[in-house]
Amino acid sequence: MTNPHEDEKLVEKQVTYTLLKDDKFYIIENVPARVNVETGEQLFSPDTIEQLQKIIWEKKQPQRQLLTPVYQFAS
Secondary structure (H helix, E strand, O other): OOOOOOOOOEEEEEEEEEEEEOOEEEEEEEEEEEEEOOOOOEEOOHHHHHHHHHHHHHOOOOOOOOOOOOOOOOO
């Protein structure tokens, strides 16, 4: 039996992680991830996920803030 993931091509990259929590949008830059070059899927180590949670839960002063417009999709 073959592993369905053995053909995946993963590369180490620094990515931007985004999260919408409690009606606030969080952006964390330069997060280490393994990225599938074909699908763009980002995979994070357990240590990285723990650090991401810590950054968001501690609510430290961010390096900068962005004004983000929000639109409704109308069909």
